[in-house]
Amino acid sequence: MATVTVRYGDGSTRTSSYGEPVTILRACADMGVSVYAPCGGRGVCGGCKIKARGALSAMTEAESARLTERERADGVRLACMAYAVGDVEVFADDDVVSRAGMRADGVGNIGVAVDIGTTTVAVSAVDMVTGVRIGELTRRNPQSSFGADVISRITAVGKYGVDALRAPLCAMIDDMRHVLGAPDGARTVVVGNTTMLSIWAGIDPTPIGTAPFTPPTLFGFEMCGAYVPRCVSSYVGADAVASALAAGLYDEDNVVACDIGTNGEVIAKEGGVIRACAAAAGPALEGAGIECGMAALPGAIDSVTFDGVGIDVHTVGDADAIGICGSGLISAAAALHDMGALSGTGVLRGGRFELADGVYITQSDIRALQLAKGAVRAAVDTVCGGADKLCLSGGFGSGLDIGACVRIGLVPSALAENVTVLGNGAIRGAEMMLTSDEFVRKADEIAKNAAYIELSGSSDFESRFVECIDF
Ligand code: FES
Structure with a gap:
C-alpha cells in the first residue's frame, strides 16, 4: 500500500x-x-x-x-x-509565484484583469474609479502537469476532454479573485493566448493544433461573465494584443511590441501597417527548461557581470543564489561571452560554468537560449525592419539588462536606446481595457487590422533564424 x-x-x-x-x-x-x-x-x-x-x-x-x-x-x-x-x-510550495499590493476589501468599485499564460496565470484587482491597481497575484497554471506548451495542452484536451483542463484553471482563478477580495460580478477582462482562452471558455482548441490551424473563435466579445478581447490568430492571442496596447502601438508608429513567453508573439506597426507573427521560443527566457532555471523569485540570479577579472552575480531580493531566471540567463551568456568562456557560436568552455554555489549554466542551457533568442529576433526582424521603438514584455524577470540583450543579439543594436521593458504587458493592457472602453476599441482595432504572417515554412524567417543563432 x-x-x-x-x-x-x-x-x-x-x-x-x-x-x-x-x-x-x-x-x-x-x-x-x-x-x-x-x-x-x-x-x-x-x-x-x-x-x-x-x-x-x-x-x-x-x-x-x-x-x-x-x-x-x-x-x-x-x-x-x-x-x-x-x-x-x-x-508542496505555495504555488503563489508572486504577490503584490493588498486585498481589495473596502474599495467600492473593483475590476479584475486576468492573464492566462501557458506557464503562469496573473490576476490583478483594480480600483475602477482611480484606475489604480490594488493587488496582484501570479500562480502557476494548474495545467502545467499536462506539459509546458500549448500543443501538449491541446493533446491533453483530446485525451481527457476540455473540462479536465478547464475546471482546475477556473477554480484557481476564482480562488485568486477571492484572495484579492474582488466581489462576485466584478467587471472582468480576460486575456491569454488563443489556446488558453479557448480552454478557459470550455471550447475545444483542437483545430489550433492541426493544419490549417484555424482557431475555433478569435473572441472579441463578452462571455462567462468577462470581456475577452479579440485575438489576431491561433498563435497571436489577446495577450499579445493587450501587450501591444500597453506598448502604445495604437497611437504611435514604427513600434514593435514583443511578448516573450513560451511563444514569442510580435505585433509591429510600421508606416501605419500592423503585422503580427509568432515563433516558438521555448520557455528558456522565462527561466524554465534550463537546468538551474526558476522564475524571477527571491534567490534567482537575475544579473551577471564580468569586471575584467571574474564574474559577479546579483540575485532577486539579494538572497542566496538558488537558481537562475530568464534575465539572469541572458546576462550570464553576455558576461561569459565577454570573458571568453562562451564562443560566438555558443560553445561553452568545459560544457558547464558555475555562477554561484550549486547554481550553474550548461551547454544545453546555452543551446536553449540560442534557439529562444534566435526565434524571437528573427520574428522581430521579419515583421518590422524599421522600428524606432521596441517594447519587451514577459516573465524574464525585472532588471532585464538591455545591453546584455543587445550583446547576445536578442535586441537589434539600432534600437538599444529605445527599448522599454513592460514586465507583464498583457495584464497591463487588460487593466487599461478594464477601465476604458476607448482602450477596448483600440485593442479591437489592433487585432482586426493586424496582418498575420505565418513563419513556419517561411524561408525568409528560416534564414534569419539561422543568422540569429550565434552570439
Ligand atoms: S515532467 Fe518529469 S522530467 Fe519532465
Missing part, C-alpha cells in the same frame, strides 16, 4: 492511497495538486522537481543526472520518476 501525503506551507494536508506503487506526479494530479511537468511526465526535462521523503523508490541514474548535488541532499526528487512504495510525504 502506498500513501502519499501532500503538506502545504500553511499546515494543511491532502492524502491519497494506492494498492501499488505510484509516481508522485500521478498522486499529486489525483489530489488536484499542480506539479510543473514540462515534458508531460516523460522523464526527459527535469522540470518536475519536488521535495519528498519517506518510502520512495531508489533514485535511478537518469533521475540523479537531472538533479544537482544540493537538490539530492535536500531530498528533491523528480515527481514523474520517483514512486511512492509506502508512506511518503511531499512538500
Whole structure:
C-alpha cells in the first residue's frame, strides 16, 4: 500500500492511497495538486522537481543526472520518476509565484484583469474609479502537469476532454479573485493566448493544433461573465494584443511590441501597417527548461557581470543564489561571452560554468537560449525592419539588462536606446481595457487590422533564424 501525503506551507494536508506503487506526479494530479511537468511526465526535462521523503523508490541514474548535488541532499526528487512504495510525504510550495499590493476589501468599485499564460496565470484587482491597481497575484497554471506548451495542452484536451483542463484553471482563478477580495460580478477582462482562452471558455482548441490551424473563435466579445478581447490568430492571442496596447502601438508608429513567453508573439506597426507573427521560443527566457532555471523569485540570479577579472552575480531580493531566471540567463551568456568562456557560436568552455554555489549554466542551457533568442529576433526582424521603438514584455524577470540583450543579439543594436521593458504587458493592457472602453476599441482595432504572417515554412524567417543563432 502506498500513501502519499501532500503538506502545504500553511499546515494543511491532502492524502491519497494506492494498492501499488505510484509516481508522485500521478498522486499529486489525483489530489488536484499542480506539479510543473514540462515534458508531460516523460522523464526527459527535469522540470518536475519536488521535495519528498519517506518510502520512495531508489533514485535511478537518469533521475540523479537531472538533479544537482544540493537538490539530492535536500531530498528533491523528480515527481514523474520517483514512486511512492509506502508512506511518503511531499512538500508542496505555495504555488503563489508572486504577490503584490493588498486585498481589495473596502474599495467600492473593483475590476479584475486576468492573464492566462501557458506557464503562469496573473490576476490583478483594480480600483475602477482611480484606475489604480490594488493587488496582484501570479500562480502557476494548474495545467502545467499536462506539459509546458500549448500543443501538449491541446493533446491533453483530446485525451481527457476540455473540462479536465478547464475546471482546475477556473477554480484557481476564482480562488485568486477571492484572495484579492474582488466581489462576485466584478467587471472582468480576460486575456491569454488563443489556446488558453479557448480552454478557459470550455471550447475545444483542437483545430489550433492541426493544419490549417484555424482557431475555433478569435473572441472579441463578452462571455462567462468577462470581456475577452479579440485575438489576431491561433498563435497571436489577446495577450499579445493587450501587450501591444500597453506598448502604445495604437497611437504611435514604427513600434514593435514583443511578448516573450513560451511563444514569442510580435505585433509591429510600421508606416501605419500592423503585422503580427509568432515563433516558438521555448520557455528558456522565462527561466524554465534550463537546468538551474526558476522564475524571477527571491534567490534567482537575475544579473551577471564580468569586471575584467571574474564574474559577479546579483540575485532577486539579494538572497542566496538558488537558481537562475530568464534575465539572469541572458546576462550570464553576455558576461561569459565577454570573458571568453562562451564562443560566438555558443560553445561553452568545459560544457558547464558555475555562477554561484550549486547554481550553474550548461551547454544545453546555452543551446536553449540560442534557439529562444534566435526565434524571437528573427520574428522581430521579419515583421518590422524599421522600428524606432521596441517594447519587451514577459516573465524574464525585472532588471532585464538591455545591453546584455543587445550583446547576445536578442535586441537589434539600432534600437538599444529605445527599448522599454513592460514586465507583464498583457495584464497591463487588460487593466487599461478594464477601465476604458476607448482602450477596448483600440485593442479591437489592433487585432482586426493586424496582418498575420505565418513563419513556419517561411524561408525568409528560416534564414534569419539561422543568422540569429550565434552570439
Ligand atoms: S522530467 Fe518529469 S515532467 Fe519532465
